[in-house]
Amino acid sequence: MNEIIKKKGITFGIITGVLSVLITTSIYIVDLSLMTKWWLGLSILAVYIIIGCVLLVKTKKDLGGYMSFKEGFTTYFISALIGIAISVIYNILLFNVIDPEAAIRLKELTLESTVQMLEKFGTPTSAIKETVDKMKDYNQFSTIEQLKGSIWSIVGSAIFGAILAAIFKKDKPVF
Numbered sequence: 001m002n003e004i005i006k007k008k009g010i011t012f013g014i015i016t017g018v019l020s021v022l023i024t025t026s027i028y029i030v031d032l033s034l035m036t037k038w039w040l041g042l043s044i045l046a047v048y049i050i051i052g053c054v055l056l057v058k059t060k061k062d063l064g065g066y067m068s069f070k071e072g073f074t075t076y077f078i079s080a081l082i083g084i085a086i087s088v089i090y091n092i093l094l095f096n097v098i099d100p101e102a103a104i105r106l107k108e109l110t111l112e113s114t115v116q117m118l119e120k121f122g123t124p125t126s127a128i129k130e131t132v133d134k135m136k137d138y139n140q141f142s143t144i145e146q147l148k149g150s151i152w153s154i155v156g157s158a159i160f161g162a163i164l165a166a167i168f169k170k171d172k173p174v175f
Helices: 003-030 032-036 038-062 069-098 100-120 125-136 143-168
Strands: none
Touching (some): 003 032, 003 038, 003 069, 038 069, 038 143, 100 125
């Protein structure tokens, strides 16, 4: 594997993972209810999109202005795997070891937020009750659920990485 690809992927993966830890910690300290806000999730996603774009632009530059789809995808995927791993390990520790009460509180906040949203959309009371019952039985912060969630994050990152790699690729001229 090309050293530039490996180095950029690892470096940006660590940056993304540390950023995720800092964001989670900041929200944890400031106001746990922010984790239930859709606009914050979109804002964080936008930051990760920008980081992915910067990663591929810098990688292409370091590769002499040319980058194949495979090189772009590999760089992004290495970065995503490392970032997701750091984030998931931190979340498992935070919500299962350091402060399990925060997971309980966040689950309550998520329930409240979901009920408010469903009521706002005119969802029937019976459907709201059914949703609440399902949510009460589900522990999104358990180690197993965190690991399952990381699989979906990896799949989403692979799809997004393929899109970015296709956008930023520039093959060397044949002649």
